[in-house]
Amino acid sequence: MTERRIILEMGTGNDLYGGDYTKAACRAVQDALHHSSIVLFKSLGYDHREMRVQVTIGVQEPDRVDVDVVTAELPRGRADVNVVHGGLNVHDPDNDTTHVIATAAIAALLPIDPAQWRLSTGGGA
Template sequence: MPEKRLILEMGTGNDILGGDYTKAACRAVQDALHHSVLSLFRSLAYDTQDMRVQVTIGVQQPDKVEAEVVRAELPRGKPEVKVVFGGLDVHDPEQGTTHVIATAAIEAWLPIEPDTWRLVAPAARG
């Protein structure tokens, strides 16, 4: 059955003092999750555990993110985590530290029969 993307949420997170890319990524995921309400699933009687959750994390050093730790931040569905180059590192020469800023995009996909859903244009107002 084909999947349809029903939700896309974005978030940002950081680790100001520790330079921890995984911590920044987890905070970005939590930021995105706090922007999301899944009432659509309840309204249409879909189980949130049936959705595929695709998470893309952007950081300057993708190899320093523990994807399994980030995956554990997701409370519903079947999560997949991909880490790519992105985000931002801001170096503080005075303190000798790097402030890590991560971005996250969370997509929720559900298998939906093609004939089950149809968008209908709203009636013209006059």
């Protein structure tokens, strides 16, 4: 059985005043999650525990993200969180603060046997 990506969602999050990379990453994950509704689990009888969730977080300082905290944001599936260099820091020299902007990509994968699926050749409802 081949694992196939069934959804890919993106999100952004920020921490404008605290410089907290984990908070920005969690907000990016929540933003991505709020863009999706995976109804196929109920519609097709899949158990959401079969789903593997690949999360990639981009921030300017990846080592400052607590991966366990970000992983806890995911309500379904078996999560794998990877933090990479990306995102954006915007420094405000007048107030000596750095605004942290994180990006997130969340991919949901299911073990799917392609032989069980076929394209419909007929039309009509």
